[in-house]
Amino acid sequence: MAIATVNPATGETLRTFEALTSEEIEKRLVRAEEAYREHRLTSFADRSRLLRRAAELLEEDTPEIARTMTLEMGKTVGSARAEAAKCVKAMRWYADRAESLLADEHPKQADVEDSGAARARVVYRPLGPVLAVMPWNFPLWQVIRFAAPALMAGNVGLLKHASNVPQTALYLESLFRRAGYPEGCFQTLLVGSGAIEGILRDPRVVAATLTGSEPAGRSVASVAGDEIKKTVLELGGSDPYLVLPSADVERAAKTAVTARVQNNGQSCIAAKRFIVHTEVYDVFTQRFTEAMRALRVGDPMDDTTEVGPLSSERGRSDLAELVDDAVERGAAVLCGGGRPEGYEDRGWFYAPTVLAGVDATMRVHREEAFGPVATVYRVAGLDEAVELANDTSFGLSSNVWTRDRHDIDRCVRDLEAGGVFVNGMTASHPALPFGGVKRSGYGRELAAEGIREFCNVTTVWEAD
Template identity: 45%
Template structure:
């Protein structure tokens, strides 16, 4: 007997209107109505039908679409960047760089995707066996506001190349960005249903995951959101990729170039106003260079200017919302109550907008729960380590394992860090960043699975073995 299809249309709840709030001014902007259950059903059905056709397209058709989407991002870069800056507060120059990076991400999979999908043939005792990469179906993406274009492209470009189709549930703060991405894909000539934006609240996600027509889910977000999505995916026995929080260590050893390490540490902490999972959040410095590094790092952090994100001279815009700023303020109060010392900064700035000054914490008790949390704002914790063993222990003494940055010119230290720092990624003598060519993801409570590179392309594909 055929199993009844589980559908996403079971919810009976009032719809909602998403309102963009400019975090630099507190001014309300565009309004986006939440989709009704019937509208969501129509989009899921369209995605299912689109997949049945898109899965049969040749690689040239897929790469041509990716190239055309990249052209749309290039042609509309300024407008797209302004939308992101108005919705979540990152500087305009940062938003523009993100849009340009997205165009590069689409082109990367257009140029390299076919080679990543090549079949491999093996000789076995039973004869020839061929491993083929085949698409699976509609993939649901639940994405955050902090890199509102790039986070989506990290899933969307490989989805299209794989022959899958995508459905996006974006953050409430960045519904304008979500609509703009859909606009770019449609303008590039994508068949209806290959990519669709779902303007819905988070409480609808579990129903979507349970729908038989959706084959997998990818989420970038908080631990709490990750646990909810993983639980729903587990109940439905569906593949899930999670990229969650991070409290990345930035380790500085005596052999490092201290001037360059301190300068880079500032950039690594305040990028995106400290609202990045791979921001350097915990500076772990060898005792022999601790004072020198702290003095230089402090000077750099004090020089950071927070201001109008539309102004090209601004170093750092506001946090994404008043609520996000208050979360950071509350965390800082808890850390200080536990014995940590705020050297300077970390203050909510007066006036309009969710602005905060860059700051540094020292003497944070490493065994206190507050030291285990992710600080999603422009304040760094600085720790002292007596030797490399202590530095590695400190680096690993958190529940996260996303990224890390290590600064050393000693090859033996480098080998120790690459091997022993518990993280999905390590940058040596550089600030950690993502790139379309390299796998991105973490371990421990930072999630599992990988985005980008060939590994990100393969995550939601059926590796089918054919004998004969």
């Protein structure tokens, strides 16, 4: 597999990199094991100091690394700067709170006295080197939301990043080294996907986390299961966006545009299926379609651009196939449906698109549309809306627009997703656990749940 920076706005290959040899991989595994032996013994104060320094450096580097991300995967440069700022926030959040999140827990003596213990407690200890297999769509954030808690817990990281963002991957290793982390605490492995199994099977690698596609998750989970190693998986999503009769329809429609086209539509937690009650369907669909049609598509380096290119030619082809299949089976194209004007033969652009009349025979009903394509459904009531929302193999997050408390409680109870966002769009935050159910994966990132995923939760029982 080629490891290269290819500009999605032009298709031009900017830089290429050689994959690590087996000997070079072995050296990095040795370094990781040696670094872990030392890092696990450091104090929370020392770990916090290092992570805070990394946050300061990232803040200083933001203009440069934002440009790099845009060149490598095509996100608008404004959203790239926002991504870097979000990473800085998460790093400082964990630097401030990791010690309290992993503090020893002491059960009440009355609850354990029949166990024979004079004293009992639960302690959180690090596991060791963790392999992180990360995607290209949020090339900084996806890594930092693993690395910040993992390093604060006393683990060390091995990053196998997506092969189309090698410069961002190398930057991340250099960031932690410049911050003062010892060599081996966080390393980037420039390797193809074929090397993952061997690395994961190595006894020095104790666990893995993956954000990516369902097939990638299945592959990593299979190997890890065979080796009996812990994994956390965050896979695809086809998030529903329910708009019910009592909703603020104008605000719901405006937010829906951002929820669908964030990151050029290439986000697992982007709203993709807009399920709208018949009482408000016409006005919502009109407002939403008008706003989608008006989005400015263009050069992602231009701060006025709202939607840039998809990350790869294959990504655009896959998206176009979903739309074409839906149209052939009777779906109506309310806007978009192909390459935008002026970009027919350059770059990997696809116009913001709204499809109506989608049904279960169409691939776009079942598969994740990874790009600026929305499907709009009309439903007659809440029961039908919830049933349709759950009619997917994914369960990452969901959005509900309503002022009715009964509707909110019902959706929280019945929507099959790792998150329910009411009167707003899904977003991740360091203080809130993040993850999915069904084929969107398992385990949680962020918050207390995220930092504890790669800890040995140890019971300490003492008798007099």
